[in-house]
Amino acid sequence: xxxxxxxxxxxxxxxxxxxxxxxxxxxxxxxxxxxxxxxxxxxxxxxxxxxxxxxxxxxxxxxxxxxxxxxxxxxxxxxxxxxxxxxxxxxxxxxxxxxxxxxxxxxxxxxxxxxxxxxxxxxxxxxxxxxxxxxxxxxxxxxxxxxxxxxxxxxxxxxxxxxxxxxxxxxxxxxxxxxxxxxxxxxxxxxxxxxxxxxxxxxxxxxxxxxxxxxxxxxxxxxxxxxxxxxxxxxxxxxxxxxxxxxxxxxxxxxxxxxxxxxxxxxxxxxxxxxxxxxxxxxxxxxxxxxxxxxxxxxxxxxxxxxxxxxx
Amino acid sequence: xxxxxxxxxxxxxxxxxxxxxxxxxxxxxxxxxxxxxxxxxxxxxxxxxxxxxxxxxxxxxxxxxxxxxxxxxxxxxxxxxxxxxxxxxxxxxxxxxxxxxxxxxxxxxxxxxxxxxxxxxxxxxxxxxxxxxxxxxxxxxxxxxxxxxxxxxxxxxxxxxxxxxxxxxxxxxxxxxxxxxxxxxxxxxxxxxxxxxxxxxxxxxxxxxxxxxxxxxxxxxxxxxxxxxxxxxxxxxxxxxxxxxxxxxxxxxxxxxxxxxxxxxxxxxxxxxxxxxxxxxxxxxxxxxxxxxxxxxxxxxxxxxxxxxxxxxxxxxxxxxxxxxxxxxxxxxxxxxxxxxxxxxxxxxxxxxxxxxxxxxxxxxxxxxxxxxxxxxxxxxxxxxxxxxxxxxxx
Numbered sequence: 001x002x003x004x005x006x007x008x009x010x011x012x013x014x015x016x017x018x019x020x021x022x023x024x025x026x027x028x029x030x031x032x033x034x035x036x037x038x039x040x041x042x043x044x045x046x047x048x049x050x051x052x053x054x055x056x057x058x059x060x061x062x063x064x065x066x067x068x069x070x071x072x073x074x075x076x077x078x079x080x081x082x083x084x085x086x087x088x089x090x091x092x093x094x095x096x097x098x099x100x101x102x103x104x105x106x107x108x109x110x111x112x113x114x115x116x117x118x119x120x121x122x123x124x125x126x127x128x129x130x131x132x133x134x135x136x137x138x139x140x141x142x143x144x145x146x147x148x149x150x151x152x153x154x155x156x157x158x159x160x161x162x163x164x165x166x167x168x169x170x171x172x173x174x175x176x177x178x179x180x181x182x183x184x185x186x187x188x189x190x191x192x193x194x195x196x197x198x199x200x201x202x203x204x205x206x207x208x209x210x211x212x213x214x215x216x217x218x219x220x221x222x223x224x225x226x227x228x229x230x231x232x233x234x235x236x237x238x239x240x241x242x243x244x245x246x247x248x249x250x251x252x253x254x255x256x257x258x259x260x261x262x263x264x265x266x267x268x269x270x271x272x273x274x275x276x277x278x279x280x281x282x283x284x285x286x287x288x289x290x291x292x293x294x295x296x297x298x299x300x301x302x303x304x305x306x307x308x309x310x311x312x
Numbered sequence: 313x314x315x316x317x318x319x320x321x322x323x324x325x326x327x328x329x330x331x332x333x334x335x336x337x338x339x340x341x342x343x344x345x346x347x348x349x350x351x352x353x354x355x356x357x358x359x360x361x362x363x364x365x366x367x368x369x370x371x372x373x374x375x376x377x378x379x380x381x382x383x384x385x386x387x388x389x390x391x392x393x394x395x396x397x398x399x400x401x402x403x404x405x406x407x408x409x410x411x412x413x414x415x416x417x418x419x420x421x422x423x424x425x426x427x428x429x430x431x432x433x434x435x436x437x438x439x440x441x442x443x444x445x446x447x448x449x450x451x452x453x454x455x456x457x458x459x460x461x462x463x464x465x466x467x468x469x470x471x472x473x474x475x476x477x478x479x480x481x482x483x484x485x486x487x488x489x490x491x492x493x494x495x496x497x498x499x500x501x502x503x504x505x506x507x508x509x510x511x512x513x514x515x516x517x518x519x520x521x522x523x524x525x526x527x528x529x530x531x532x533x534x535x536x537x538x539x540x541x542x543x544x545x546x547x548x549x550x551x552x553x554x555x556x557x558x559x560x561x562x563x564x565x566x567x568x569x570x571x572x573x574x575x576x577x578x579x580x581x582x583x584x585x586x587x588x589x590x591x592x593x594x595x596x597x598x599x600x601x602x603x604x605x606x607x608x609x610x611x612x613x614x615x616x617x618x619x620x621x622x623x624x625x626x627x628x629x630x631x632x633x634x635x636x637x638x639x640x641x642x643x644x645x646x647x648x649x650x651x652x653x654x655x656x657x658x659x660x661x662x663x664x665x666x667x668x669x670x671x672x673x674x675x676x677x678x679x680x681x682x683x684x685x686x687x688x689x690x691x692x693x694x695x696x697x698x699x700x701x702x703x704x705x706x707x
Contacts, residue, residue, distance in 0.1 A: 041394045044387070152384070
């Protein structure tokens with residue numbers, strides 16, 4: 001067993017730095033031992049401008065390890081001291097699937113186009129839960145630990161974004177269950193399933209845009225956090241989760257699909273359940289809308305970030 | 313090269329009770345709005361490798377400067393330029409999560425401070441050793457003692473390897489041994505040519521660590537100069553705010569102090585190692601038996617430095633009614649340069665009959681060279697080596 005050469009004890013490090021100082025003058029030591037080119041940072045009063053997106057993204061890449069660590073930590077903490085642990089990621093959509101199946105096959109009937117209702121609803125619940133759990137967690141993310149905002153600095157968007165990644169992991173776990181459910185109900189698994197990947201990427205973008213926007217507002221106005229649970233409940237019934245897009249009257253469908261979530265969830269279900277390719281125009285529309293929304297939302301977030309510590 | 317540049321920086325806070333409530337929206341008429349300027353038009357620069365101390369009363373704007381430097385908040389106007397990687401050691405364990413183990417928290421907190429995972433992995437062993445947490449490293453930090461918590465936090469921050477280090481009262485944590493360790497680490501970084509910005513109420517530490525200091529008052533810079541000068545100014549300002557006067561009290565006191573003057577016979581200033589005279593004036597309304605006079609000289613920290621007293625002389629004069637003076641003469645003043653607070657008191661038969669707390673100050677200028685706490689009067693001579701050269705050869 002040997003320790004790697006870089007692993008020095010504190011005293012050894014101190015010793016080493018003294019050695020360096022003894023051999024070369026301080027300026028020389030500085031240039032050799034440390035980063036040769038120092039970053040220059042200029043801090044000015046905050047303003048809303050799209051140029052903050054680029055400086056923001058540059059800083060964000062420097063902190064990419066924090067985004068990874070924090071997302072991992074969200075998952076770790078969530079399931080710490082719980083008996084069932086990771087199975088919760090699958091239990092929640094399964095339970096919802098059960099209750100909706102009971103209601104929409106026994107109490108009333110929903111047109112599914114011949115697909116077994118559990119598969120029909122489960123395939124839409126997964127993207128919806130990915131979106132809604134991101135939003136409901138991220139909205140409170142910044143205000144949950146005010147100390148982080150008032151005592152130390154890191155790009156604040158990492159907090160809402162870490163919830164997106166954590167929810168994405170949960171989504172992946174639940175996807176395995178979805179395939180199990182599909183196999184059970186003898187719905188064929190096709191290669192078209194791969195189309196789900198771009199759909200989920202765009203959905204993640206929408207979730208990130210909404211999370212950034214709402215979490216920045218929540219720092220100032222706590223009404224956001226209070227309104228979110230029931231807003232999300234209403235939102236779920238305005239997108240095709242428990243019913244199909246075909247049940248929406250034709251003349252309202254264009255307005256209905258202005259909500260990118262509705263379009264994305266419908267596309268996801270098409271791909272998974274019907275093994276069909278998504279409609280390219282609809283997906284492109286959603287992607288374009290998401291990109292614009294994400295840019296605006298990020299610029300807004302960065303402009304309000306500067307004073308978050310003062311108002312929280 | 314300049315590492316930090318503050319260019320006419322101001323920071324304004326809006327005074328509100330608690331966020332914006334709906335009332336603000338439907339209330340008519342002019343709204344009451346209070347602004348608080350935490351910093352007003354502050355400009356200063358820090359050179360590479362320089363150690364800058366910032367002192368000032370609570371609310372003078374010290375922490376605001378630190379928050380601006382570390383990007384926690386942004387200025388209302390002005391511009392700040394920072395050259396290099398900056399690390400702030402402010403409440404070092406605020407990023408900890410109680411449910412995670414010490415090890416997991418090292419990764420999380422280290423990442424929040426801007427360290428790469430690979431960097432943390434490389435320094436892990438050293439961090440754990442520095443913290444002294446040892447075998448508890450895999451235990452959730454909610455089970456840690458508060459000391460372990462803070463030590464782990466500092467251990468991570470101490471391994472940041474920044475170009476510019478910001479310190480805010482962090483030396484006030486942990487036990488004496490750990491504080492010494494922290495100070496060693498900071499001294500090492502200083503020797504290495506790193507820039508330091510140090511915010512503290514511990515004036516002795518500012519004097520010890522810094523090359524230059526700023527005195528802040530109500531959001532602007534009052535003095536910018538060598539630490540000694542700034543500390544003196546700050547202490548004078550502090551003393552001006554408190555203390556009693558020597559005006560006569562028209563009371564039933566049988567005797568009272570009326571004046572105190574410190575002087576040096578041969579120079580306008582009082583200097584360490586030079587003669588000093590303290591002249592205490594008093595007035596007695598009736599005769600006072602066994603009177604003892606005391607001139608107590610206090611450190612700025614509030615501890616008694618020394619006392620001039622008539623008690624030790626063995627003679628306890630019976631004061632006659634009327635006014636008089638007592639002169640204390642000191643041939644070589646042993647106390648080090650600085651500003652001291654002075655209390656005066658008169659006792660009779662062991663009972664205090666007059667006490668004037670903080671009624672005067674004593675400024676001591678540098679005189680004889682002193683290292684340590686006080687000057688020792690001494691003489692010295694050199695004895696020349698005789699004809700035999702010293703050899704270290706052993707037969």
